[in-house]
């Protein structure tokens with residue numbers, strides 16, 4: 001790469017529309033965006049700006065009435081040739097899911113199977129997408145839980161015994177179980193209280209340091225981006241209006257809309273932007 005960064009995912013001229021009785025609505029319009037291997041890229045923008053539509057489209061999880069109106073998404077997983085995700089057949093896509101591409105949808109905490117212990121939820125995903133044996137999987141679970149700051153005993157618990165923050169951390173541990181190249185997390189801290197949000201952000205930062213996983217983190221909250229990401233892309237009415245190093249974007253936003261998002265972060269005392277989460281902050 002000319003700029004010294006390896007591109008893991010390249011979104012080119014991506015447009016996504018929703019069909020409606022009043023005509024088609026453009027939710028994503030001509031988006032160009034690269035995700036560099038090993039980085040944490042934030043996608044910011046207010047509700048309705050197209051963040052989730054962009055995520056589900058590039059992960060090939062878009063459902064009708066949504067459809068891809070144009071563009072390409074080139075993905076370069078480790079140890080395999082590059083693919084255009086938008087043209088990949090279902091069989092090859094299935095091979096990539098969890099092993100190369102993981103997704104934590106918005107509100108996923110509420111979609112855990114309520115009658116299955118945490119260990120069962122790990123087994124379900126890992127057995128389906130790898131050739132690991134039951135005993136190999138069971139041996140992995142305590143280590144994966146530890147990676148997100150949870151005790152091994154959590155494996156025997158049911159979702160109703162976990163707090164929202166613990167559920168989110170279990171899902172994060174499952175998402176990296178097969179060491180994917182890319183994890184896309186949609187609003188991973190929304191609906192959690194502020195102290196728990198910081199724990200989740202710390203766990204995400206730790207996953208990147210421990211596994212070198214590339215993260216795309218979608219959040220309407222610029223405070224999340226200030227604390228976690230390396231670069232941030234700002235979406236407005238379906239378009240990416242600005243992308244850059246997060247410190248630079250906060251210091252000198254080039255778009256008025258970005259400035260209004262930054263100004264909407266609640267300020268406590270004289271501190272204008274939250275401090276980044278550390279590598280191994282005590283929680």
Ligand SMILES: Nc1ncnc2c1ncn2[C@@H]1O[C@H](COP(=O)(O)OP(=O)(O)OP(=O)(O)O)[C@@H](O)[C@H]1O
Nearest residue numbers: 018025027045046047048049050051052053054065
């Ligand atoms: N199933 C759907 N049918 C029709 N229009 C949709 C559908 N889903 C989303 N949209 C429209 O697409 C646009 C982008 O929505 P999207 O959910 O991607 O935004 P967002 O930035 O992720 O917001 P939020 O965080 O609130 O989900 C909005 O105008 C929305 O109304």
